[in-house]
Amino acid sequence: MSERESRTQTPGQYSQATNEPGLRIVPSTMDDRRAIYDVLLNSGVFGQSDAEVVDGMFVEAFTGPSDDNYRFLSCWEGSRLVGFACYGSESMTQGTWDLFWICVSGQLRRRGAGRALLNDVQQRAAQERVRLIVIYTSSTEKYTAARRLYESLGFERVAVVPDYYNNGDDLFIYTKSMTRKE
């Protein structure tokens, strides 16, 4: 690992046990690149152009010049990478993180991987004194599972931008305070 790679990976280096039996969440490594690409292609939601965007972010996470790069977490079941999450600081904010992507392989859903990944992001946020996590998503049917996941973990829909992605495809903004006591 180069000095730069080691520096850019430092913020999330620890491994996290999950409450979901058999699942393990760890910071992604460069070796996960192809498997993450395949998770996106197997998502039934994202296409090749999306996978290319994520792949670009993934490479940047390991080679970019900034400590504020995107960070990736991989969810493993044994030797199989079943899903990933990508998050990072929102530019021009103090202590706000954005969950950019979360995805679990199509055949491996409803077994707790999405929840384990998002819980792990929240635990890391708490450890790094992040104030707020924000998530941007679509109002359309194919993102129903994602919206339910966010809501099930206490994220609140705080804004809607009608027709943002396309006509009839609104932007939903979810947030969760990391400092407010429940």
Ligand SMILES: CC(C)(COP(=O)(O)OP(=O)(O)OC[C@H]1O[C@@H](n2cnc3c(N)ncnc32)[C@H](O)[C@@H]1OP(=O)(O)O)[C@@H](O)C(=O)NCCC(=O)NCCS
């Ligand atoms: C959203 C996603 C990551 C959830 O992953 P998952 O591993 O299936 O989710 P989990 O098994 O951890 O589910 C956690 C909770 O989310 C909700 N949920 C998940 N899938 C759901 C679905 N299809 N319908 C309704 N609720 C759902 C439920 O509350 C669920 O808890 P429960 O199983 O105890 O009822 C997965 O569906 C996915 O990859 N979707 C496509 C990609 C995507 O839309 N990403 C978000 C935008 S980047």
